[in-house]
Amino acid sequence: MEIRQLKYYVGVVDHGSVSRAAQRLFIAQSALSKQIGDLEQELDVQLLVRARSGVHVTESGKIFYEYAQAILKQIDDARTAVHCAPESIVGSVVLGVPQSALLPLALPLLQAAREQLPQVSLHMNEELTGNLLDQLKQGRVDLAIFTSNISLVDVEFEPIVAEEFFWIRGKDQAPPRASGHVDTGEVTLEEIAAQPLIMSAMQHSHCMRAIIERVFVEHGVAMPPLAAEINSVHILKSAVRVGMAPTILPLALVAPEVEAGHLVAHRIRAEGMQRVLGICASREIPLTKAKQAVATLLADVVRDLARRGAWPGGYAVEAEEHAHAQAEKELPGPLSTSALRERLRKPRVGAG
Numbered sequence: 001m002e003i004r005q006l007k008y009y010v011g012v013v014d015h016g017s018v019s020r021a022a023q024r025l026f027i028a029q030s031a032l033s034k035q036i037g038d039l040e041q042e043l044d045v046q047l048l049v050r051a052r053s054g055v056h057v058t059e060s061g062k063i064f065y066e067y068a069q070a071i072l073k074q075i076d077d078a079r080t081a082v083h084c085a086p087e088s089i090v091g092s093v094v095l096g097v098p099q100s101a102l103l104p105l106a107l108p109l110l111q112a113a114r115e116q117l118p119q120v121s122l123h124m125n126e127e128l129t130g131n132l133l134d135q136l137k138q139g140r141v142d143l144a145i146f147t148s149n150i151s152l153v154d155v156e157f158e159p160i161v162a163e164e165f166f167w168i169r170g171k172d173q174a175p176p177r178a179s180g181h182v183d184t185g186e187v188t189l190e191e192i193a194a195q196p197l198i199m200s201a202m203q204h205s206h207c208m209r210a211i212i213e214r215v216f217v218e219h220g221v222a223m224p225p226l227a228a229e230i231n232s233v234h235i236l237k238s239a240v241r242v243g244m245a246p247t248i249l250p251l252a253l254v255a256p257e258v259e260a261g262h263l264v265a266h267r268i269r270a271e272g273m274q275r276v277l278g279i280c281a282s283r284e285i286p287l288t289k290a291k292q293a294v295a296t297l298l299a300d301v302v303r304d305l306a307r308r309g310a311w312p313g314g315y316a317v318e319a320e321e322h323a324h325a326q327a328e329k330e331l332p333g334p335l336s337t338s339a340l341r342e343r344l345r346k347p348r349v350g351a352g
Contacts, residue, residue, distance in 0.1 A: 003075065005039045006068040008032055009047065013065050017054040070139035074285065081288050091290030092121040095298070096141035098129045098207045099233040101277055104252040104311050105145075109301050116297060120290045128231055129207045136282055142291045143298070147207045148276040149214070158295070159278040160302045163314045165212060166265040167192055168254055169246040175266070187266045189221040196227035198239055198247040207275065212248050215272045237263070250275070251313030276317060277302075 011021040012032070022029040040047050047061035057065065073094075080091045097105065106124060113122045125141060136144045137154055148159060167187050169175070176191035193216070199209050216223045227245030230236040237254060240247050241262050248268070257263040279295050281287060287295070303316035 001039065001042055003072070005035050006072055008035045009039060010065065010068050010072065012036060012048065012055060013057055013061070018050070020054075066135075066138055066140060074139050077286075077288055080290075088119070089117060089289050089293045090119045091288050092123065093143065093288075093290050093294045094123045094125060094141045095294065096125050096127045096132045096135055096144040098132060098145060099126055100129075100207055100250060100253055101145050102126050104255075104305060104314075105302065108305060108310075109298060112297055112301050113294065117290070117293055120294060122294060133280075136280055137284070139282065139285050142281070142285075142287075143295055144280045145277055145298075146280045147211065148278055149211055154283055155280045156283055157278045157280055158299060159276050159317045160299050161306050161311060161314045162274055162276045162317050163250040163252065163311075165208070165248050165268060165273045165275070166251050166254075166313065167246060167268055168240055168249050168258075169264050169266070170241050170243040171262055171264055173243050173246065173264075175264075185266065186269045189216060189219050189268070189270050192246075192248070192268070193221055193224045195224060196245045197224045198228045198230055198236055198245045199226060200236070201229040201231050207277075208249070211275050212273070215270055218272060219270055248273075252311050255312040278317075 008021070008025060008027070011025050012018055015021040015024060018033055018036070019029050022032045025032065036048065043060075043064065045060045045064075046058050047064055049056040049058060077091065095109075102124075110122065110124065113120060127135065127141075127144075129146070132141070132144050132146060133155070135141045146155075146157075148157060175185075176187050176194060199212075202209070213223055228239065230239060233253065236247060236249075237257060239245070241257065251258070251265055254263050254265060258265045279298055281291070281295065302311070305311040306314045306316040
C-alpha cells in the first residue's frame with residue numbers, strides 16, 4: 001500500500017467521482033481507477049460502488065476513509081515537524097469539541113489563537129460525543145474536550161473546568177408544584193422525576209446523560225420518563241423553549257436564552273450533578289509543538305473564562321485538585337491526570 005493510493009482514495013471519496021477526482025489530482029482517469037482497484041485488491045474488500053452518477057462508498061469504504069484521512073494527516077504533521085526550526089510553533093491542529101461545550105469556548109479560543117499563535121492553523125470541529133473519542137484515537141482530531149467519567153486507558157486527560165447541571169424549562173412551563181420555590185430556586189431529584197425529560201440519545205450520552213443517570217441511581221431516585229431523545233443541542237433547546245418538556249443541561253449552554261427570558265434555569269439539589277471537562281490527547285500519537293501550544297492555550301483560556309465568571313455555572317479546575325477530589329470520593333477517574341501537563345512541558349523526541 002502506498003501513500004499516493006491513500007491520497008487518491010480520499011480524493012475520489014471527497015469529490016464523489018473518479019473523473020472529477022482525476023481532474024483535481026492531475027492523473028489520468030484510467031490510472032486513477034487502476035490505483036483504486038489495486039487498493040481494493042490488496043485490502044480484499046470493495047471500497048466503492050461505481051455508478052453513472054459517480055461513486056458510492058461502502059461501509060468498509062467509510063471505515064477505510066477515516067483511517068486514510070488520519071494517516072495522511074499524521075504524515076503532514078511529521079513533514080511540518082521535521083522542516084520547522086526548533087523554536088518555531090507552526091502547523092495545523094484539529095480540536096474536537098462536543099456540542100455541549102462549544103458555545104462558551106469557540107470565539108474566545110479562536111481569538112486567542114489568532115493573537116498568540118499566528119502561525120498555527122486551528123480547526124475546531126463540533127462533534128457528537130459518540131464519535132469524538134474514536135476520532136481522537138484514530139488521529140482524525142489532535143486534541144479533544146471530553147468528560148472525566150469514561151475509561152481513558154489510551155488517552156491522557158487534563159481537567160480544566162467543572163460545570164453544574166441545571167434543570168431547564170420553558171418560560172411558560174410551570175415550575176415543579178411540590179417545590180414551593182420561586183422560579184429561579186432549586187429543585188430536587190424527586191421533583192424532576194415527576195415529569196418527562198428531553199435527553200440526548202444513549203450513543204451520545206457520555207458528556208451529559210450518563211452523568212445525570214448515575215446521579216439519579218446514586219441517590220436512589222428513578223429516572224424521569226423520556227419525552228424525546230434529541231442529539232442536536234439547538235433543536236433540544238428549541239423543544240424546551242416551546243414547552244415540549246424540560247431538560248438538564250450545563251448553564252453555559254443556555255445562558256443567552258436564560259438571560260433573554262426564553263428559558264428558566266433551576267439549580268438541582270443533588271450532590272454530584274456536575275461534570276468535569278478536560279483536554280484529551282492520544283497516548284499513541286506524538287504531540288507536535290503546535291498541538292502542545294494549542295493545548296496550553298486552551299487550558300489557559302477556559303480557566304480564565306471560568307475565573308472571570310464568563311463560563312456560567314463553571315469553575316476552574318487544576319489537575320491536582322481534581323485528582324484529590326476523585327481520591328476523596330473513591331470514584332473512578334481519569335488516568336494520569338498530570339501526565340498531559342508534563343507532556344506539554346517536555347515534547348516527544350522528533351516532535352516539531
